[in-house]
Amino acid sequence: MAKILIYSAKDTLALELLSAARLIAGETGAEIVALTINDDDQGRILANVGAHVYRVNAPDLVMADVAAVADVIAQGVQQLGAGVVLLSSDRRGKELAGSVAQFIEAGCITDISAIQVNNGRIECQRNALGGATVATQYIEGDKQVLAIAPKAFPAASGEGGSISELQITVKPSGIKVRETKTKDSDSVNIEEAAVIVAVGQGLRSKEDLAMVEALARSLGGVIACSKPVATDKKWLPEDRVIGLSGKQCKPDLALLFGISGQVQFTVGIRDAKTIVAVNTDENATINQMADYILTADMHEVIPELNRLLG
Amino acid sequence: MNIVVAMKQIPDLQQIRISNRRPVLQDVPLTFGGIDKSALEAAVVLKESLGEVKVWVLSAGSEELEDTVKEALAAGGDEAYLVIDQSLAGADSSIIAQVLAAGIKQLNDVDLILFGEGSGDNYSGQVGARVARLLELPLVSYARDIKIDGDTAQVVRVLEDCEEVLEVKLPAVITVLSDIGEPRIPSVTQILKAGKKPKQTAELDDLGISAGQSNPVITLSNLAPESNRKRIVVKNPVELVEKLKSENLIGG
Numbered sequence: 001m002a003k004i005l006i007y008s009a010k011d012t013l014a015l016e017l018l019s020a021a022r023l024i025a026g027e028t029g030a031e032i033v034a035l036t037i038n039d040d041d042q043g044r045i046l047a048n049v050g051a052h053v054y055r056v057n058a059p060d061l062v063m064a065d066v067a068a069v070a071d072v073i074a075q076g077v078q079q080l081g082a083g084v085v086l087l088s089s090d091r092r093g094k095e096l097a098g099s100v101a102q103f104i105e106a107g108c109i110t111d112i113s114a115i116q117v118n119n120g121r122i123e124c125q126r127n128a129l130g131g132a133t134v135a136t137q138y139i140e141g142d143k144q145v146l147a148i149a150p151k152a153f154p155a156a157s158g159e160g161g162s163i164s165e166l167q168i169t170v171k172p173s174g175i176k177v178r179e180t181k182t183k184d185s186d187s188v189n190i191e192e193a194a195v196i197v198a199v200g201q202g203l204r205s206k207e208d209l210a211m212v213e214a215l216a217r218s219l220g221g222v223i224a225c226s227k228p229v230a231t232d233k234k235w236l237p238e239d240r241v242i243g244l245s246g247k248q249c250k251p252d253l254a255l256l257f258g259i260s261g262q263v264q265f266t267v268g269i270r271d272a273k274t275i276v277a278v279n280t281d282e283n284a285t286i287n288q289m290a291d292y293i294l295t296a297d298m299h300e301v302i303p304e305l306n307r308l309l310g
Numbered sequence: 311m312n313i314v315v316a317m318k319q320i321p322d323l324q325q326i327r328i329s330n331r332r333p334v335l336q337d338v339p340l341t342f343g344g345i346d347k348s349a350l351e352a353a354v355v356l357k358e359s360l361g362e363v364k365v366w367v368l369s370a371g372s373e374e375l376e377d378t379v380k381e382a383l384a385a386g387g388d389e390a391y392l393v394i395d396q397s398l399a400g401a402d403s404s405i406i407a408q409v410l411a412a413g414i415k416q417l418n419d420v421d422l423i424l425f426g427e428g429s430g431d432n433y434s435g436q437v438g439a440r441v442a443r444l445l446e447l448p449l450v451s452y453a454r455d456i457k458i459d460g461d462t463a464q465v466v467r468v469l470e471d472c473e474e475v476l477e478v479k480l481p482a483v484i485t486v487l488s489d490i491g492e493p494r495i496p497s498v499t500q501i502l503k504a505g506k507k508p509k510q511t512a513e514l515d516d517l518g519i520s521a522g523q524s525n526p527v528i529t530l531s532n533l534a535p536e537s538n539r540k541r542i543v544v545k546n547p548v549e550l551v552e553k554l555k556s557e558n559l560i561g562g
Contacts, residue, residue, distance in 0.1 A: 098439030107525035141525030174448035
């Protein structure tokens with residue numbers, strides 16, 4: 001039986017992939033192998049929780065050349081006899097997914113939020129139609145590349161793994177890295193927040209963000225936004241965007257101000273436990289998915305909330 | 311210099327209704343994905359700064375594509391190359407990638423191929439990477455900025471925790487973030503002229519694409535998620551705070 005191969009450049013995501021692989025292997029009986037590339041520390045981390053790690057050390061490989069990394073993974077798939085490849089659906093992993101799939105001529109599903117195995121079939125859930133729907137899909141065939149969304153699975157634990165070396169060849173790269181700028185490490189991750197205060201295009205000016213910040217602070221939450229507030233108006237950074245091409249958030253409480261509720265946005269917040277929608281339009285789509293609805297101008301509501309909670 | 315922008319024909323997502331958890335696609339007009347439109351904008355901006363550039367719009371889809379593509383030609387595309395087949399609407403990424411790669415081979419001296427980082431509907435993000443592999447070209451995804459200098463592109467790739475400034479040998483495949491540029495709104499004159507811009511159309515047979523596919527993705531169901539929200543209307547902030555406090559959602 002073809003093996004399951006897992007790879008992510010990020011340790012936490014690789015551990016989540018190991019959990020997903022074990023779920024599949026529990027049903028299909030397939031053997032799991034983990035690949036690490038130029039990352040001995042990750043090899044130890046995965047082996048410590050029971051993974052059979054194959055370590056690639058390729059000093060000439062440009063890790064930013066995703067197609068070259070995909071080539072290495074494809075060689076790993078070939079040498080180790082893998083059929084199902086699990087990758088992380090962060091940006092690096094998603095870029096790899098299409099590339100690896102084409103290298104090994106596999107079917108590919110990305111952004112997988114859940115997996116169920118039925119009669120050996122790996123059925124995956126992912127958003128479709130811009131988030132309006134959730135599709136259940138599987139790949140018919142023995143070559144499958146599945147990219148799994150961060151946090152869809154818990155990090156694996158266990159013991160009794162092993163580490164072996166894998167030899168691969170690296171072709172010359174057409175990509176040079178001039179600079180890598182790490183983003184501010186103290187920047188907020190809205191995906192982790194228990195309380196989110198989000199604003200949309202109903203927000204009149206950048207100056208009004210101050211009152212929104214104050215509200216988020218008094219609730220112990222973080223400020224987030226719909227895509228146009230960051231992309232068009234540039235009032236908040238891109239990492240605060242909720243939605244299909246932004247972050248998928250699961251807070252206990254989400255207060256949404258001046259957001260109309262297009263699916264590309266709501267897909268990123270529909271897993272919140274409680275949703276409050278404040279909008280001037282009593283027929284706003286967002287009200288359909290809110291627990292509490294207040295039809296009013298956010299510019300009047302937020303100062304009052306700040307007084308009540310201050 | 312030839313820049314190809316690959317664009318996906320999708321239903322206008324704002325106009326999709328849900329009935330009994332099923333999406334209703336009847337009578338929903340077709341358009342191009344939002345991020346694809348940003349990719350086109352990036353190509354047009356490069357043309358404006360470099361001069362001698364031809365911007366090709368490449369797409370594969372149903373015959374309505376001949377109409378949909380006018381939108382892209384109005385927004386700055388110079389010529390369209392369309393692969394038309396009813397089976398291509400909603401086809402698997404692996405098929406579309408083969409079709410687009412074959413289409414690109416029909417165009418001469420392509421220097422740069424741009425994609426949106428994900429389509430507006432499925433946002434699967436595979437096709438650009440697959441095309442790069444099929445054409446054996448370098449690949450950079452998630453670009454926020456592209457500058458061309460001779461036969462190299464300087465690209466800023468934005469990841470979750472860092473940004474990379476890369477130098478890429480052309481020809482190359484680059485997928486872009488919507489941040490790269492807000493699509494321009496064409497003027498009435500541009501819209502009128504778009505109908506007269508050159509268009510080439512091809513069928514699958516012309517490209518030698520066979521219908522067979524290994525490892526296809528099968529969709530078992532596609533339903534809107536169930537929502538059991540309370541939808542309680544409150545009259546004012548005081549009432550809202552009371553409700554949230556009673557549920558222990560906020561302190562005090």
